[in-house]
Amino acid sequence: MNKLNLWLSALLLFCSWTYSSAGQVISIADFGLKPDSRVNAVPYVQKALEACRKQPGSTLLFPKGRYDFWAQHSTERDYYETNTTDNNPKTLAILLDSLKDFTLDGNGSSFVMHGRMQPLTLDHCSDIRLKGFNIDWDIPLTAQAKVLKSTPDYFEIQIDTHESPYIIEDNRLVFIGEGWKSEMWGIMEFTPDTHLVAPYTGDRLGWRRYHAEEVSPGIVRLSDPKVAKVYPKVGNWLVLRTNERDHAGIFLFHSNNVSMEEIDLYHCCGLGVLSQYTRDITMIKVRVVPNAAKNRYLSGHDDGFHFMGCSGTIRIDQCAWGGLMDDPINIHGTCVRIVEILSPTRIKCRFMHEQSVGMEWGRPGEKVGFIENQSMRTVGTGIMTSFNPLSKTDFIVELQAPLPVGIAAGAALENLTCTPDVEIRNSFFGSCRARGLLVSTPGKVVIENNTFESSGSAILIAGDANQWYESGAVKDVLIRNNIFRYPCMSSMYQFCEAVISIYPEIPKPDPKYPFHRNIRIENNTFNLFDYPILYAKSVDGLSFTDNKLVRNTTYQPFHYRKDGITLDACKNVLISGNKAEGDVLGKTIRLENMKPGEVKLRKDSFFKLKK
Template identity: 30%
Template sequence: MSIQKNILKIITASILVFSINCFSQQLPENEVVVFGLDIAKDATPALVSRILKANENPISEIRFEKGTYHFYPDKGFEKFCYISNHGDLMINTPFPLFNRNNLVIDGQGSTFIFHGVMIPFLIEDSKNISVKNLSIDWYQSFHSEGLIVANDEANKTFDMQISNEYPYDIRNGQLFFIKEYYQHTIGQSILFDPKRKAISFDTEAYTGITTKSKSEATFNIDTINYKYEYDKRDVDNKDIGVENRVTVKEIKPGLLRVFGHTKKMPPVGHILSMKGQQGLNRVSPAFSVKHTNGFNALNVTVHHAGGMGIIAENSADIVLDNFNVTPSQGRMVSTTADATHFVGCRGKLELKNCTFENQLDDASNIHGTYQKIVDVLDDYRIGVRMGHHQQKAFVIGRPNDHLGFVRLSESFFPYKKSTIKSIEYINNRYQIITLNDKLPKDVKPGDLVENLDGYPDLLVKNCTIRNNRARGLLISNPVHTLIENNFFSTEMEALLMPVESGHWYESGNAANVVIKGNIFQDCQHGGKNRGVIRFDTDDDNKNIAFKNIEIIDNTFNQFDNLILEVTNVDGLVFKGNVITNSGTFPQLYPENPAIKVANSKNLIFNKNKYQGKVNPNLLITGDESMSDLKFK
């Protein structure tokens, strides 16, 4: 019996060894795939073909021989994409990175040039993806530029010289710029000063070009009733009741005269940047990252994109190191929207040693989402609606994430918390959330929910942010934020900490924020009457929204007075800062103090040096609760 047992053990062991050997032979090693310049004329099909075989033949690295590679959409992988803060559309990509893990893409200094509506890197449901040592550009840009060569205030016209880079077509007085696979109208526009290669001083007085006015006639449209909430800003609805105001006439090839603009005529010598109609002009971000844990971009330059440099959603542990957004080819504009944008991201988020310049929106926006409760279905289920039309299909969380119930009329902070059991996707505007716990007894339609786990530990360090439209950083992050040793020179606020609950539905109350050792140079030069650093809620709510803010050892070298707007803050230290007047531009609002305070408490101003132009007795103005506040 013992002999039989020993024989059985030997046979079993042999079978096991044979099985292990066979299994190990069947598992292919992850391959380092090298592409050379033989695919450079259109690298798209070769990339798509190899990546789609990665399940059977895994890849650890895709490496490019250094050179210039072109990518066309015609043979790209096609997918319909809902992308936060962009248009929703069918796109093509050469890098369909779905369910990929531990992959490195190394350009080795290469330049990738894209043609038409594409997303260069489409990354979803993946882990530990790294992209390094490459630059991204478009052969034809998604915006167009015109040099102002004449203006006539009396007749309200101005003339633009259009270079050969921007082909156009005029149809019934309407201007269309024609690109490969794409076209756009004047749409959203802003002025650049070519001498500074930055947004023109006081551009708000001249732009955007007032392209729309009320329709000449409408009939009975006010009688249309909608059973459910109706989004007037949606692409399908926003032009109801409006018509084109501006018309364009060709004086000679390349020279256009613009009629019907109602603001001041743009000054001669400045460049008008035009990117087409809002809602239709964000179609090609350079990176779209969704539901991915671990994304690194190292030594990457985005020269242009028809949207954002990177948009990341519901992802974790993102590091951008030497990730630069900067224009090329003599253009005034880099990306046509934000340089970077992060929605519902968690873990660590680091932006280090980056340059963000000349983009047509913010350097970065970090936030969650509010979703509106429209149905209380039973003790455990609610139906929620996506508030903004560019949040369609966004899923607010994952099982066991903490959900906060918010009623902004009472507080900016949750009145109740629970955890998610499941989310049932019904359509791009409506989902059903099932909770692990019973709903609060007083929950009602109209309340908001936010994912309390969908915020990161944020670091922005050693970055340069300048020459762009709009703001530097929008911070709606209640976890922890360190903004250190950066340079800001922005057309609007350098730092905006908002609660945007009624339009963008972007959740998150900034808290535990340290702003240290930064230089703020001539921010707010676009013409708006706002502070360089501003806390803001989108209504007149007097409740506390922001907590535990430190602004220390910074330098503000500003042409105008207003440095800091503090509203709805509990706990702020403003210490060791130096404020000087640059004299770069004439003051737009000399009546302003340096600091405005409202609806706030527990504020400390200490050891600051002021060398600006405000009367020393009027450095700080506040509401009735701030009468004893002193600037020291």
């Protein structure tokens, strides 16, 4: 056999091996489901998934089109989803249960939900690839309206009654959906030309009391005589918040090695993509954005991507968010309180926040940290040997070795094994109700080449063991080559002290033990209309270097902070090489609870320490 024949034989063998290892492509059409038929896709998908289970490495392919999902035939299952209202059971449109080595390829299809249901759930799966589809509702679970008239005493709105049917009940605006009914309780205001949250508005229209009356079909008058009359601008659009965050759009639960690509999540009534105790997640070109074809201003009811208790590496690239009612990304762990010392190695613990109950918080062999919750200092670590739930709120942890000296009831416990490394690149953080990126993990974090237009702080690094119980003191964070546009910090929300806000909730800070460590902010461009650029509390090793600061005059300054940088109880701070273009306002550095010697100001032509 000559060399050419040998090469061809090898190529044929390689191609044959590649085809067989890729697994079988199974079309949903083989089970009788046709695109655009408007029949309930649920039972067809269930049968197709069972066929895929028998073919490891298989791909379930949807011929391009529209597929509708109703609650009938759907699986119902209890899930305790973090930062989500405990409404169980969840109705699951598509459930991947204990699948391995599987691809779901939507081929550009639309998955349209009907009623209150969780579109896609992965439960104890591994090596899963999701790609090529979008998720939406014909009748969204949250409504929107255009402002037609605004007076000192009331304003009037126009509602699309085909998309958002409503009634007026006891002078309240109540929306009627497919199998649900819910009263409006809050409002967010967006500008029509930019789809940005209207500046300075934030949560100011978050009413709980109001009076509603119908002027004519689709036209509703709203007034609130018992509070300050701050009414929206004529021509602006309002998101009318009605529902609880009772399900995720896509739920990754105790799974491993999940990749998502080219997915648009146009709507859901809770967290968009919720990853809970899942290891190694990759998201490329995944968007949680409003459906522009339907002139929607709202995408998700809450966070876009939410990661709790995850591990391995989270990779996010070329993703986008907009029109959310909370943060595009939130990455954290969950602290629990030690409520009783049963023995030197046994402790009774409790979930302290109502939206974190019922979770499988730990497993044998995992590392935990013991936190003194007043100073937030980790005083020691240990290894779990068992986790035994007593109820939705309480559980018992058995430890390999006795508790550290000084740990008593009231202290907090943190799972240090369930903490990921994070890479967030080349993504667009559009205008949403709250902040841009929340990250609290001791893993290595890289945030680079992103663009931020968040209406609150672009980046928040928090952490606490007293209120939200979202754990994770950072140890290695690089914020590099990002663009912060003028909408950043144009409204006030919780913890929004500057464009980048490092704000752990520490009741009694101990200067000897800073909470966060090693945060570098370098080579970014800040387009600033207001004073506060950076706020940092309790950080050891903070640098703000070689950033470009550009004055923007689109909005007028409004923030109560009048310093560019505020440092509170920080150590080893370097500020160097920053340059300004135009009359940037925040020229001064304010120090609180620390000495000037902790700040090194080098080769910086802009910032000056405030005397």
